[in-house]
Amino acid sequence: MFISNTKKQQDEMLKEIGVSSFEELIKKIPAKYLNSDFNISEKPLTEVEAHRKFSELSAKNQKVLNFVGAGAYERYTPSAVKHIAERGEFLTAYTPYQAEASQGLLQTIYEYQSQICALFDMEVSNASVYDGASALGEAVRACARITSKKKILYPKSLNPQYLTTLKTYFGNSSEYTFEAIEHSGGKIDIASLKNKLDENTACVIAQSPNFFGTLEDMREISDLAHEKGALFTAVTDPMSLALVNPPGSYNADFAVAEGQSLGLPLNYGGPYLGIFTCKKAHIRQMPGRLVSMTTDTEGKRGFVLTLQAREQHIRRDKAASNICSNEALCALMATIYMTLLGPEGMKEAAEANAFNTRYALKELLAIDGITLKFDNPFFNEFVVDFPNHPCELRKKIIKEDGIDIGLPLKKLYPDMENSLLVCATETKTKEDIDKLTAALRRNL
């Protein structure tokens, strides 16, 4: 499939090469390895059959009215974002190592870096890494390298998926210690932080909005970390930053986030966009690609990959990270998204999230038996308690009403067995939320 040359051309080429058959080209490979048998379909699908097969497969995924967030948010992807990102010129380009032939692509990455820095109020953004969790892994590794310390403090209110990824990123090595900061009432317990924080701490991690949706007082946590000589790494949601204070405003050393929030489809977890930002002082410890504006030999504006001496293809075993690719196409989508929305659109989208969620909360709390778990400032997500474990309820309402009511927290937090994490993004309407509350009312 997808081979251009005809059999006749293939024979001509073999003749030109000077062999009588293809086998002559690979005759030095031990014969016993050739043509080893394997069992896959004998009959390849045609394009029309493949289209049908995947239509059927996608229909096996049940479409639901979704109120689950927990780190991945249902977003509306503007049509212009899709249409531009699908252009073959962007889609099928390789990494822009040949700068002169990749000016358009390099400029989009420069614009991505600029917009992320603007939104995060940070000095440096790289061209992106795999996802939010791996961005955190890379940031904390950088903190350990910079401070030469081995103790890492993370909050229990950190997205649990990030925590497991973070530990794997350190190779599950016993050389590093990870200590949990307790939460009290859904936000970081400052006493617990003070208690654990000492001169051996490489890094304090805090997330805002945290996994429960709570907005933390990041300034206070950041100041405490710095007082003890630790670096401060913030985890955030870029959509929230149109409304709430950005990491630069509270002196974060590193700030990372899941960029899926910037208009990318959910895709069952990927491809997503690892946003990675830091202070200028840490730029040489930053992993991943970076684009700089420069000039050509005639003084004309141009763009190049820069500071490549940090990277694996130059430094090999002395590189800041082994990371090679970035998520350029996802970064492009985010760039177009932020460009289309602009400062006002971003604020509007963020407000839609905030108000839709507040409406959902108000309506849920009007139902007998549902209570608010944590009374904290929040952005677009909150935790409520049910009279019983809501897992069966979730199953039932998915089946009967096609509504996913939110994420039960028991599996992740055994002491929250009756809790549900609920989110309503800009994709939800008043009618959607009324359907959710009606379904809950019927079942409680």
Added chain:
Amino acid sequence: MNQNIMQDDSALGIEKSIEGRRAIRFNKIEDDSLSLDIPNNLLRKTKPYLPQLSELDAVRHFTRLSRRSFSLDTHFYPLGSCTMKYNPKINEDISMFEGFANLHPLAMDSCAQGTLEMLYDAEKILCEICGMDAMTLQPAAGAHSEFTGALVAKAYFEKKGESQRTEIIVPDSAHGTNPATAVMLGFKTVNIKSTSDGQIDLEALKAAISDKTAILMLTVPNTLGIFEFNIEEITRIAHEAGALVYMDGANFNALMGIIKPGKFGIDIMHLNMHKTFSTPHGGGGPGAGSIGVNKLLEEFLPYPRVIKENNEFKIKTDYPNSIGKIKAYFGNVGVLLKAYAYLLMHSKETLGETARNAIINANYLLKKLKKNYPAYCEDYCMHECVLTPSKELTSNKVKTLDIGKRLLDYGFHAPTVYFPLIVHEAIMIEPTETESKETMDLFVEAMEKIFEEGKTNPEIVKAAPHSLSVKRLDEVAAARKPNIKWDISDTAKQLGSATETKKEECAK
């Protein structure tokens, strides 16, 4: 405002910004009892400095940028080691079907049956093709796969009580990610030399291997585009020393459907979906990786994994010996869908045909070019070949870099240059099976013209490119003083007072 800004192809989005211009809008639920009850100290005080454009402005801006980049859809991309094969368009369509695109990663298994079936089946097919016993599709890319694979090996030795195995042997021809990965996990890399014909030096291998060796990391075919003819002996030496053999599958396009790495003793291997299985590179990602392992290593694979029980697909996370999670959720599922579509559109026969044509195309270019660009190895190559500039060129100080840049003028993307590191002035060419003889003949013609120019008029080659929107770019200045984002004061300076966009208070 400067009238030309909207037409200037290197003008930034922010430079085209007009205060108050809008595109996409959003409504929020209107309800008088609701307010934005966030305390003032947590609110953002200044607006982010983002462009203010209409939808047309934005679409035209990015569309014009797209036309200033080479891509596979527009140009031949003979990038060695990167497998820039055609990316079938059907794959783009199917991956965007709503059922797939709107599926939340924490959806209940019962809502995700289509996607889980795809993941389950793709793992099975890839195991068959590679001759491996188990597979994970979680890694986001090749380097991420290497990290996962090395971590699996580490966990295996720890469980076996052989934690003294702290070394990874890597040939000097390896990809840069190999040693970088080893170090990330606290392994020490031991480099071994290749012979002049690009093979692993068996004596050097025997000298390097010991009871400290955890992994021998190989690329097959190697980065010179040559099969490791002594592979049986190599894996035997490694296994006898108690080490595992890892295969970097970056070059699997040469083997697919012809040879199963599991057959020659590979314990762990990775695949790059964005190379072998035709998913687009997207300008540097997203890719998707995968790790195949033999039975002994299966228990260490990352979770979650997809299992099938009573005809239902389920996510299982309970694997006590697993290395853990390597990504927040499953993997780059949107990319895996495309690779799966490619797999289903092939049979054993057509996969083999793919590899055969990749090999024929590479040997055709090798044969046509090696007179003026001598080959590093004498052998026939597999899917790619490594050439060098001839004396006529080097004596005129024409370098590989210059040849690559001059090719851009002739409408071809440059080959991979200066890799592998063991080849001085390497020109690494991988045409892939999807390119036609006519395209390759035109490429050969361009390379011959560059050879003639290099002999008689070297300056034209050394100053290339001449026909693109920019001439050679100053990378040194960029590295010395990186300008990595736009700045309010810079833009204001360039544009004058017309776009006065100071950090203003957020309107409450």
